[in-house]
Amino acid sequence: MGKNSEMSHASLTNSELDSSQRAAVLATDGAIVIAAGPGTGKTRVFAHRIAHLIQDKGVPPGEILAVSFTRSAALEMRKRIATLLPDADLSNLWVETCHAAALRILHAEKYPFPELAIAEEEQRLELLADIVPRGKAKAWLEQLRGTKQCLEWPQDEASQCYQEALRRRGLADFDDLFLFVLQLFAERPEILARWRDRFRYVIMDEFQDTSLAHYRFIGRLAGEDFCVIGDPDQSIYGFANEGCGAERFEPFTQFAKDRPNRRTLALSENYRSQGIILDAAQQVIARNPARVPRQLRARLERGMPIDISGHQSDRQEAEMVVRRIEGLLGGASRFTVDTGWARDEADSRSYGLSDIAILYRLNAQARLFELALERIGLPYVTYGKKTKKDGREVLAEEDLEDFRDNERAAPSLVHPAGESITLMTVHRAKGLEFPVVFLTGCEDGILPYRREGDDSPSPEEERRLFYVGMTRAGSRLLISYARKRFLFGKTLALGPSPFVADIEDELRRLEKSEALPRKRPKDKQPELF
Amino acid sequence: MRFVADLHIHSKYSRACSPALEPGPLYRWSQLKGITVLATGDFTHPAWSALLQEQLVPAEPGLFQLKPELARQQDRDVPASCRAAARFLLEAEISCIYKRDGKVRKVHHLVFAPSFETAARISASLGAIGNIRSDGRPILGLDSRDLLRIVREASPEAYLVPAHAWTPHFAVFGSESGFDSLEECFGDLAGEIFAVETGLSSDPPMNWRLSALDRVALISNSDAHSPEKLGREANLFDCELSYDAIFSAIRGRDPKRFLKTLEFFPEEGKYHVDGHRKCEVRLEPEETIRRKGLCPSCGRPVTIGVLHRVEKLADRKKGKKPAGAADFEHLIPLKEILGQVLRVGAGSVRVDALYHRLLARFGNEFHILRELPAKDLEKEGLPLLALALERMRKGEVELQPGFDGEYGVISLLAKKDFSHQDQLALF
Numbered sequence A: 001m002g003k004n005s006e007m008s009h010a011s012l013t014n015s016e017l018d019s020s021q022r023a024a025v026l027a028t029d030g031a032i033v034i035a036a037g038p039g040t041g042k043t044r045v046f047a048h049r050i051a052h053l054i055q056d057k058g059v060p061p062g063e064i065l066a067v068s069f070t071r072s073a074a075l076e077m078r079k080r081i082a083t084l085l086p087d088a089d090l091s092n093l094w095v096e097t098c099h100a101a102a103l104r105i106l107h108a109e110k111y112p113f114p115e116l117a118i119a120e121e122e123q124r125l126e127l128l129a130d131i132v133p134r135g136k137a138k139a140w141l142e143q144l145r146g147t148k149q150c151l152e153w154p155q156d157e158a159s160q161c162y163q164e165a166l167r168r169r170g171l172a173d174f175d176d177l178f179l180f181v182l183q184l185f186a187e188r189p190e191i192l193a194r195w196r197d198r199f200r201y202v203i204m205d206e207f208q209d210t211s212l213a214h215y216r217f218i219g220r221l222a223g224e225d226f227c228v229i230g231d232p233d234q235s236i237y238g239f240a241n242e243g244c245g246a247e248r249f250e251p252f253t254q255f256a257k258d259r260p261n262r263r264t265l266a267l268s269e270n271y272r273s274q275g276i277i278l279d280a281a282q283q284v285i286a287r288n289p290a291r292v293p294r295q296l297r298a299r300l301e302r303g304m305p306i307d308i309s310g311h312q313s314d315r316q317e318a319e320m321v322v323r324r325i326e327g328l329l330g331g332a333s334r335f336t337v338d339t340g341w342a343r344d345e346a347d348s349r350s351y352g353l354s355d356i357a358i359l360y361r362l363n364a365q366a367r368l369f370e371l372a373l374e375r376i377g378l379p380y381v382t383y384g385k386k387t388k389k390d391g392r393e394v395l396a397e398e399d400l401e402d403f404r405d406n407e408r409a410a411p412s413l414v415h416p417a418g419e420s421i422t423l424m425t426v427h428r429a430k431g432l433e434f435p436v437v438f439l440t441g442c443e444d445g446i447l448p449y450r451r452e453g454d455d456s457p458s459p460e461e462e463r464r465l466f467y468v469g470m471t472r473a474g475s476r477l478l479i480s481y482a483r484k485r486f487l488f489g490k491t492l493a494l495g496p497s498p499f500v501a502d503i504e505d506e507l508r509r510l511e512k513s514e515a516l517p518r519k520r521p522k523d524k525q526p527e528l529f
Numbered sequence B: 001m002r003f004v005a006d007l008h009i010h011s012k013y014s015r016a017c018s019p020a021l022e023p024g025p026l027y028r029w030s031q032l033k034g035i036t037v038l039a040t041g042d043f044t045h046p047a048w049s050a051l052l053q054e055q056l057v058p059a060e061p062g063l064f065q066l067k068p069e070l071a072r073q074q075d076r077d078v079p080a081s082c083r084a085a086a087r088f089l090l091e092a093e094i095s096c097i098y099k100r101d102g103k104v105r106k107v108h109h110l111v112f113a114p115s116f117e118t119a120a121r122i123s124a125s126l127g128a129i130g131n132i133r134s135d136g137r138p139i140l141g142l143d144s145r146d147l148l149r150i151v152r153e154a155s156p157e158a159y160l161v162p163a164h165a166w167t168p169h170f171a172v173f174g175s176e177s178g179f180d181s182l183e184e185c186f187g188d189l190a191g192e193i194f195a196v197e198t199g200l201s202s203d204p205p206m207n208w209r210l211s212a213l214d215r216v217a218l219i220s221n222s223d224a225h226s227p228e229k230l231g232r233e234a235n236l237f238d239c240e241l242s243y244d245a246i247f248s249a250i251r252g253r254d255p256k257r258f259l260k261t262l263e264f265f266p267e268e269g270k271y272h273v274d275g276h277r278k279c280e281v282r283l284e285p286e287e288t289i290r291r292k293g294l295c296p297s298c299g300r301p302v303t304i305g306v307l308h309r310v311e312k313l314a315d316r317k318k319g320k321k322p323a324g325a326a327d328f329e330h331l332i333p334l335k336e337i338l339g340q341v342l343r344v345g346a347g348s349v350r351v352d353a354l355y356h357r358l359l360a361r362f363g364n365e366f367h368i369l370r371e372l373p374a375k376d377l378e379k380e381g382l383p384l385l386a387l388a389l390e391r392m393r394k395g396e397v398e399l400q401p402g403f404d405g406e407y408g409v410i411s412l413l414a415k416k417d418f419s420h421q422d423q424l425a426l427f
Ligand SMILES: [Zn+2]
Pocket: A334, B093, B108, B163, B164, B170
């Protein structure tokens, strides 16, 4: 880039980009990996890259494809770009989720039939009525989805009947989109060439959580100038790629294989978390084996130490969290101020409702917090499905689908009328930040989560999840665990999460006299489930 | 007619409030206190609203009264000397917690409704935004301006009045989480605000120092959390007995109809001067400024009191009364005075017995505090009480101002007043 970087660009000079951000914005040509740690200004860089391409390099907006992880992220990105380029005509710029991009291409090509529509849940069940016994339809669909996510058309008779029924009505499943679009590209190379030609610049966000199908689709579409942005340390949706082929799909590894000439740029200045939180988070993530060592620098001063508290029960944990929230709000009621116990003497800052998030591993953990908040009357919004109609926990996989593709079940992140405290899973908190984060249920068996049998999530991924939870926090991080927890009809007695013990003593403040054991002996694994 | 109105209280459904706050006892205590129109408090709370609708019936336009059969039961415990009409007016307080311009704002507002239908409309709008079931004074993440819009859209006769406007933590002008002006808080809708509740820690002369407040009426209410506290501040009207007449007197700032507010000595309020309760440090505003806002004991910022805050926003010296402003009168609750006279706690059994004896003999509390000739008390053998009342009425009191949530102490009597043994023997 050499010379170019010296140029004075309105879109760049108007904003204060640090040197690594600036380098990431200006590196527009070729295969580029931007490794962006938490809070390093990834979204900014993403938006500025596009603004730079359009404004400074004269790339027509229609030649850019920007891929976001969720619909709301896409909308937000479009807004940011429009703010940076108030005078540009952005109507031909594509800022889409993978699904939306695939659907747009299929619509444009009228493939495999004109006016393809996505089947609603009810339509799918209706179509299945004659094919699969009623009670088994949902499980059957789940299995079907697994096959399709590996980019394979199902071969059994029932599936073929189902696909035929969909086709007759001009419908498709979500997962069919990538199969169709890749089929189109294979059958009609000239069409692929046309789209490739159109999108000279492809940029993909949250690359660490890209699924096999998404990668195959976007990777096929992208030409020379293909930029992926993400953070391997925040890869928490790896499970979505499980079960396809012998080798597990890992997007960064695959990208390196496919584009050996790639250049890697790193964003390493963290603007979100005060120093202590960032240090603690790095102590935790550094213990993941096979991790490429990376260091983030905190741009904020060191603040309050991390609160770590153990509680007799999950109920007590919820009560104490809500009490702390009252304190952080500076006393929500006159009662709490006047009685003195609500004010957090050590923190002179006053926080608002929307500054505070309660994060947990499983949706089922939300209920006790909701009850405790209800009792006090503090406003909150719980994001994500709690349980299915049949009472089972919604798996992160399914929650992800909903989150990424539909975002129907959840209210939008900007509550329309009033501010509220946020309750969500750590998975769903990805990409978000809050001045105050309560990371709850930090027990060995909850976070890291372990299921009965062999299909527990990978411990490395669970550690990354914990890291993602920690790095959502700006100025206060409060970690809690319960000695007894009632979950899915059982009472569990689990020890504190081993991740908690990886945080140095100097960075934490234990509540009361409940000292944590520094390290639990390995042979004393608690009984699980 | 002349009557006293207390337009801000709470029900038993508000946090940290007495379980005795039910329509019956409120009706009885209104009479003991001498209040003709009492706010219901908490109309947004579903259970309280249901109880009100079950036990009240319409009286004059926009006002309600206890059902006759329930009233008769209560009247048995009201001495004949105190019996009078008592009405209810629908009111609720909303706690808004939200961020504006990067700062956390916590502001309480009073909302008034002329009918249960209007109240239900407001409750429905607020219920869609947040939780109004848990607390009689709901906490909503709602911007004050949006609340005002909801109230004004519910009915042209529904009004919003910022509550205890100077309280540091929860008020429109509060030092900790408020605003510097009504315009800053309510934006383009600021013109809809025609009154401000002064709260226990400020009185009209303090508010008169802000010329920006010349256009609004200053009202005073008890914010009672138990029946005994009803009317510790209140408003005196001379108008027709109806919702509309009360609010048109307030809106019109007509000193012939909205006569005066009955006030605490502001020094008695919990947030008058600055300080730290935990450190037992009380600071006058000048002292706080000299110490750069920090507590001499712990070094952390002190809680800024109302006096300091008024000083900061004031654009006028003491002593000017804006045209049209209602008069005011400083009072001390009778039980507190009796406590001083008897040299026991205001909550003691002896004070309570004498209190009820006086009410039975002379009439309601406001009458005793404001109108009863001191001579009558002397004749009754209560010369010390007569002396204390006279001093209160003349403002000859000794004040230890409240700070950081600690009530102030007002002394009417000195040691030498108790020197005559024969007087003490009377009690
Ligand atoms: Zn209040």
